[in-house]
Amino acid sequence: MQCRTVLFLLIILSGFSVGYASDVYKKEFELFKQKHELAFDKRANPDLRALERYIHNYKQHGIFFNKLFIYLGCIAVTPDSMPILYSYIDTICKKERMKIPLIFIHPKEGFFNAAACKLAWTCGAVMVGNDVITEVDDGELEAIITHEIGHVKHNHVNKKVIANIIGMILVNNLLKAVIKDRVITARDDGSAGLTRAHLGALYGRLLASLIIGKCFERQADSFACEHGKAEGLVKFMERLIAKEKKEDKDFDDVSELLTEAFPDLNIFHYAWLSLRYYSAKWGHTVDTFLRWVYHATPVWPHPSHESRIKAAQRYID
Numbered sequence: 001m002q003c004r005t006v007l008f009l010l011i012i013l014s015g016f017s018v019g020y021a022s023d024v025y026k027k028e029f030e031l032f033k034q035k036h037e038l039a040f041d042k043r044a045n046p047d048l049r050a051l052e053r054y055i056h057n058y059k060q061h062g063i064f065f066n067k068l069f070i071y072l073g074c075i076a077v078t079p080d081s082m083p084i085l086y087s088y089i090d091t092i093c094k095k096e097r098m099k100i101p102l103i104f105i106h107p108k109e110g111f112f113n114a115a116a117c118k119l120a121w122t123c124g125a126v127m128v129g130n131d132v133i134t135e136v137d138d139g140e141l142e143a144i145i146t147h148e149i150g151h152v153k154h155n156h157v158n159k160k161v162i163a164n165i166i167g168m169i170l171v172n173n174l175l176k177a178v179i180k181d182r183v184i185t186a187r188d189d190g191s192a193g194l195t196r197a198h199l200g201a202l203y204g205r206l207l208a209s210l211i212i213g214k215c216f217e218r219q220a221d222s223f224a225c226e227h228g229k230a231e232g233l234v235k236f237m238e239r240l241i242a243k244e245k246k247e248d249k250d251f252d253d254v255s256e257l258l259t260e261a262f263p264d265l266n267i268f269h270y271a272w273l274s275l276r277y278y279s280a281k282w283g284h285t286v287d288t289f290l291r292w293v294y295h296a297t298p299v300w301p302h303p304s305h306e307s308r309i310k311a312a313q314r315y316i317d
């Protein structure tokens with residue numbers, strides 16, 4: 001059987017298998033990693049690793065994003081590299097009558113996130129972290145990628161850029177009426193320090209963020225839900241909540257362990273371990289507070305996990 005026929009059959013069959021098996025994409029990614037060991041082999045010469053990615057990515061895509069994503073060490077999802085995942089993305093984009101954005105996987109372990117960008121008239125790009133592919137199941141991955149395609153479809157980055165420019169012009173003109181001096185503070189050497197334009201840029205962007213609020217993220221979630229990915233989205237959000245709860249529990253467990261070990265440790269070891277524990281705990285408390293601010297205020301884009309679950313559940317009920 002010819003290679004193309006096998007590939008075609010694989011893609012057709014994958015459409016059915018995705019519904020039954022839950023780790024198809026994970027297996028496909030592992031298979032790709034095995035086939036391209038050099039690109040993932042930490043012991044291999046970095047130049048050869050880069051060349052492997054270079055050749056692979058250039059097979060499919062144009063220059064600008066390739067340069068950027070190769071610089072970041074990413075692998076492109078193409079009909080060659082991950083045909084099943086590519087076929088899913090192709091289906092969504094065909095339904096939406098849009099060009100397929102460039103989809104890249106960031107191979108760095110510990111990278112558990114995804115992002116999308118579409119500047120001006122480009123087809124856009126989506127980057128998915130290595131850990132997203134290896135940790136989540138197929139339904140969740142489809143939800144995440146569809147959410148990111150939603151950002152591309154609705155031109156969120158372009159709209160953000162326009163909102164920022166309008167915000168900066170508005171605030172700058174407002175400041176001109178209030179602050180007469182162009183330079184607010186000067187450096188010791190006489191050069192300009194803080195200027196009215198700096199404040200205009202800062203508060204203009206803040207104004208744009210306040211106006212956009214969490215609309216774009218909600219719209220991208222709705223996009224994924226309209227494509228039947230509400231359950232995957234809910235499961236992914238529940239996974240994020242569980243991860244955060246586990247972090248809290250880990251700190252409680254270590255605290256208990258430290259108390260239990262106190263009689264067996266000499267005072268210096270105990271003091272050193274306690275110092276490390278409380279500095280880590282302080283960092284965790286700050287992170288938790290910032291996460292709350294991030295979710296509760298309109299300045300930051302993502303709504304809370306709970307409210308995203310609630311919104312997605314409307315599509316399931």
Ligand SMILES: [Zn+2]
Binds near residue numbers: 151
């Ligand atoms: Zn998003």
